[in-house]
Amino acid sequence: MSQLGQVLEQYGRWAARWPTIAALVPFLPIVALWWGVAAAEVFPRAFFPGPLEVVNGFAVLTYKGILPAYLEDSIGRLALGAACGIAIGVPLGLLVGLNRAAHTALWPLVLFFQAIGDIAWLPLLLIWFGFGLTTMTFVIVYTVIFPVVFNTALGVRSIAPELVRAALSLGASRIAVLREVILPGALPNIMTGLRNGLGYGWRALIAAEIIVGTSGIGFMMFDARRAGSAVEIVIGMIVLGLLWYVVDAWILAPIERATGQRWGLIARS
Amino acid sequence: MSDHVEPIAFIAGPKRVWLYVRQAAAFIAPLVLLLLAWPAIVTIFDVSPRVFPGVQAVLGAAADGLRDGTLLAHVATSLGRVALGTVLAVAAAVPLGVAMGVNSGVSALLTPLFRFFSVLAGIAWIPIATLWFGYGFGAITFVIFNAVFFIVAYNTLLGVSAIPPRLRHAAASLGAGRVAMLTEVLLPGALPNIVTGVRTGLGFAWRGLIAAEMIATDVGLGYMLFVARDFYRTEVIVLGMIIIGIIWLFIDRLLLAPLERATIERWGLVQRT
Amino acid sequence: MKGLTLRNLHKTYFDLNMGSRVTAVQDVSLHIREGEFVAVVGPSGCGKSTILNMVAGFLPATKGEVLVGDRPVKGPGPDRGVVFQNFALFPWKTVIDNVGFGLKMRGIPKPERDRIAREFLALAGLTNAADRYPNELSGGMQQRVGVVRALANEPDVLLMDEPFASVDAQTRMTLQEELTRIWQERRHTVLFITHDVGEAVFLADRVIVLSKGQVLREIDIPISRPRAWDTVSEQDDFKRLSSEVLQMVRSA
Ligand SMILES: Nc1ncnc2c1ncn2[C@@H]1O[C@H](COP(=O)(O)OP(=O)(O)OP(=O)(O)O)[C@@H](O)[C@H]1O
Numbered sequence: 139m140s141q142l143g144q145v146l147e148q149y150g151r152w153a154a155r156w157p158t159i160a161a162l163v164p165f166l167p168i169v170a171l172w173w174g175v176a177a178a179e180v181f182p183r184a185f186f187p188g189p190l191e192v193v194n195g196f197a198v199l200t201y202k203g204i205l206p207a208y209l210e211d212s213i214g215r216l217a218l219g220a221a222c223g224i225a226i227g228v229p230l231g232l233l234v235g236l237n238r239a240a241h242t243a244l245w246p247l248v249l250f251f252q253a254i255g256d257i258a259w260l261p262l263l264l265i266w267f268g269f270g271l272t273t274m275t276f277v278i279v280y281t282v283i284f285p286v287v288f289n290t291a292l293g294v295r296s297i298a299p300e301l302v303r304a305a306l307s308l309g310a311s312r313i314a315v316l317r318e319v320i321l322p323g324a325l326p327n328i329m330t331g332l333r334n335g336l337g338y339g340w341r342a343l344i345a346a347e348i349i350v351g352t353s354g355i356g357f358m359m360f361d362a363r364r365a366g367s368a369v370e371i372v373i374g375m376i377v378l379g380l381l382w383y384v385v386d387a388w389i390l391a392p393i394e395r396a397t398g399q400r401w402g403l404i405a406r407s
Numbered sequence: 408m409s410d411h412v413e414p415i416a417f418i419a420g421p422k423r424v425w426l427y428v429r430q431a432a433a434f435i436a437p438l439v440l441l442l443l444a445w446p447a448i449v450t451i452f453d454v455s456p457r458v459f460p461g462v463q464a465v466l467g468a469a470a471d472g473l474r475d476g477t478l479l480a481h482v483a484t485s486l487g488r489v490a491l492g493t494v495l496a497v498a499a500a501v502p503l504g505v506a507m508g509v510n511s512g513v514s515a516l517l518t519p520l521f522r523f524f525s526v527l528a529g530i531a532w533i534p535i536a537t538l539w540f541g542y543g544f545g546a547i548t549f550v551i552f553n554a555v556f557f558i559v560a561y562n563t564l565l566g567v568s569a570i571p572p573r574l575r576h577a578a579a580s581l582g583a584g585r586v587a588m589l590t591e592v593l594l595p596g597a598l599p600n601i602v603t604g605v606r607t608g609l610g611f612a613w614r615g616l617i618a619a620e621m622i623a624t625d626v627g628l629g630y631m632l633f634v635a636r637d638f639y640r641t642e643v644i645v646l647g648m649i650i651i652g653i654i655w656l657f658i659d660r661l662l663l664a665p666l667e668r669a670t671i672e673r674w675g676l677v678q679r680t
Numbered sequence: 681m682k683g684l685t686l687r688n689l690h691k692t693y694f695d696l697n698m699g700s701r702v703t704a705v706q707d708v709s710l711h712i713r714e715g716e717f718v719a720v721v722g723p724s725g726c727g728k729s730t731i732l733n734m735v736a737g738f739l740p741a742t743k744g745e746v747l748v749g750d751r752p753v754k755g756p757g758p759d760r761g762v763v764f765q766n767f768a769l770f771p772w773k774t775v776i777d778n779v780g781f782g783l784k785m786r787g788i789p790k791p792e793r794d795r796i797a798r799e800f801l802a803l804a805g806l807t808n809a810a811d812r813y814p815n816e817l818s819g820g821m822q823q824r825v826g827v828v829r830a831l832a833n834e835p836d837v838l839l840m841d842e843p844f845a846s847v848d849a850q851t852r853m854t855l856q857e858e859l860t861r862i863w864q865e866r867r868h869t870v871l872f873i874t875h876d877v878g879e880a881v882f883l884a885d886r887v888i889v890l891s892k893g894q895v896l897r898e899i900d901i902p903i904s905r906p907r908a909w910d911t912v913s914e915q916d917d918f919k920r921l922s923s924e925v926l927q928m929v930r931s932a
């Protein structure tokens with residue numbers, strides 16, 4: 139027992155040195171286990187496909203161009219929604235963070251509408267806009283906005299008042315204070331908000347695609363569900379997981395770190 | 408979050424009550440205004456009830472639902488599902504997370520897995536869950552369980568491994584055994600992370616629940632909304648949205664957020680992630 | 681360069697928690713001549729920061745006015761450079777961009793303001809730190825940047841609120857000597873807030889002792905310049921004036 143513990147501790151030290159490889163190692167036994175369980179046919183094959191079938195299905199779907207096309211649709215929708223969400227969320231967050239009256243008036247509304255949640259809007263949106271891009275964009279924008287607003291406001295409020303005073307006494311105008319102090323000061327928080335928002339946003343997208351979709355990864359998964367084919371579902375899950383992992387770990391987190399840490403503002407993970 | 412509250416604890420007596428009342432009033436005022444603006448807008452712009460309902464229609468739907476008991480059934484079912492899935496998930500995830508977080512090797516092995524699966528939390532499980540368990544109770548509980556389990560386990564693990572080793576050494580040198588170490592150091596140390604995990608996980612679970620109920624059952628708030636859509640009954644939809652909003656506001660703002668603030672601020676030793 | 685005048689300055693705060701008024705500054709009048717270095721000392725809570733914040737334009741005065749030259753102060757402005765106790769450097773700007781900030785606000789193009797900023801950085805021995813972020817500097821270096829940033833904007837008046845209170849004792853003495861050296865070269869009008877009596881006497885031409893929001897006394901400091909700690913601290917004048925001021929502050 140204690141020997142195993144020591145081996146594991148050793149692995150822990152090794153993993154700390156090679157974080158990228160160490161992030162992949164644990165998936166090897168999982169895939170092996172998956173393979174074994176599938177091969178032993180513990181569950182019916184149709185419900186529980188093996189890794190080979192999934193890889194094969196992946197190749198076929200890619201070759202036919204279905205997967206790339208759906209992926210493009212999903213990512214396009216997410217990007218559009220995120221862009222609109224930022225365009226509305228950041229100014230709104232600045233307003234709420236900077237202005238007391240705006241805070242008093244808007245904060246409860248922001249909390250309430252956030253609590254309703256994106257997915258509960260779907261039925262009403264379907265009545266309003268039908269099955270289409272407008273509905274999906276609305277849902278994603280709705281999801282992305284709130285974390286961006288919260289965190290932008292939080293970021294604005296966490297800026298030391300001295301910094302604003304310093305800028306003013308160096309001759310900065312109000313606009314210059316916004317551009318040179320408020321925005322960069324709130325940037326790490328805005329990034330955090332964007333990260334959270336996208337995390338909720340792509341889940342909302344999946345739900346929307348499942349419920350109202352005519353294309354996209356979520357649609358592919360639920361279409362496969364209707365046909366009772368587990369392979370495409372598993373492919374969808376893996377693609378989604380990888381996609382988010384890549385976006386989050388390779389794009390969003392590094393940006394967040396690069397801003398916040400070099401400036402020494404906050405150490406977030 | 409930044410809904411900053413004055414340090415009321417330092418103020419005594421009637422003044423304190425008065426401050427609470429003022430804060431509550433300030434919070435409710437904009438919502439009341441919205442409630443008043445709603446019928447005005449619906450009348451002025453002559454909005455069709457198929458697009459957006461009037462207040463009376465929504466109240467009527469609420470009265471109908473209460474009278475025949477369906478509304479209560481939907482709400483109770485949804486809450487029951489969330490409660491069951493969450494309790495099961497937390498009960499499984501916390502011990503696992505603590506046990507795993509103690510050894511840096513196990514932590515290094517499990518962190519990527521839990522991260523991957525917490526990325527999938529909630530909605531992405533709906534298709535496979537309904538394939539495995541069929542439409543109904545099992546699939547929905549499974550979705551909620553998944554949403555909460557991986558995120559809480561991941562956060563617990565983070566929390567435990569973020570406890571400075573010197574704290575563990577200090578406790579050990581003060582004579583703490585395995586059990587005492589667990590109850591006196593590891594659990595309290597990881598608690599802020601655990602609470603954060605529960606809050607995030609529940610957020611995904613609640614959304615996942617609504618989505619799953621739209622697809623996979625014949626009772627629950629999500630189902631209530633989705634069926635109403637087929638008949639263009641916007642008053643039922645809006646009623647459902649308001650109920651969903653209020654329930655989540657209570658769970659998140661009055662339960663989880665204060666709990667999270669309390670643990671994080673009181674102990675202040677674990678970085679929020 | 682211009683002089684600074686405080687005319688019957690009053691400040692009353694309204695304390696929300698206690699629901700009562702607090703008079704922090706009461707009828708303070710003061711004239712600082714062009715190129716004069718004035719230090720204000722007093723016990724904690726006597727209203728030093730409040731005065732400085734009103735002069736800087738961060739706080740409105742309840743009564744009275746502040747004049748730079750003969751122009752009344754309406755709000756913060758580049759005619760009054762401020763050095764803060766906690767440095768208040770912009771964490772997202774490199775040292776050189778921090779120093780060039782005021783110039784940027786005046787619309788001076790980048791190459792020109794970099795040239796000026798480098799000159800000022802050299803003045804404080806910070807040439808090598810130009811491209812670093814504030815976070816990557818020691819406290820002493822950060823405050824040098826803070827001082828230089830205010831100077832580079834060529835203000836008429838320099839306002840400093842306990843600028844050296846958060847650095848260690850060794851660094852503080854070095855910074856004080858550097859400040860006297862720079863001041864002697866450029867002769868700014870300076871209002872310097874501190875609760876360190878030795879610091880006040882070492883730096884200033886005149887020391888104002890403040891008590892409960894009022895001027896208790898003014899003392900001229902006729903110690904010859906240039907001043908350096910190892911010579912000044914030995915002088916009888918310095919010792920006598922320091923203990924005199926200390927007496928007053930303690931009785932305040
Ligand atoms: N915003 C405020 N609201 C209410 N009272 C205040 C406020 N700011 C300062 N005061 C009070 O005014 C008085 C003077 O404060 P000030 O900060 O000017 O003191 P100070 O001389 O700078 O003290 P220190 O040496 O501790 O910095 C104190 O009694 C303080 O409690």
Ligand SMILES: [Mg+2]
Nearest residue numbers: 728729730841
């Ligand atoms: Mg002060």
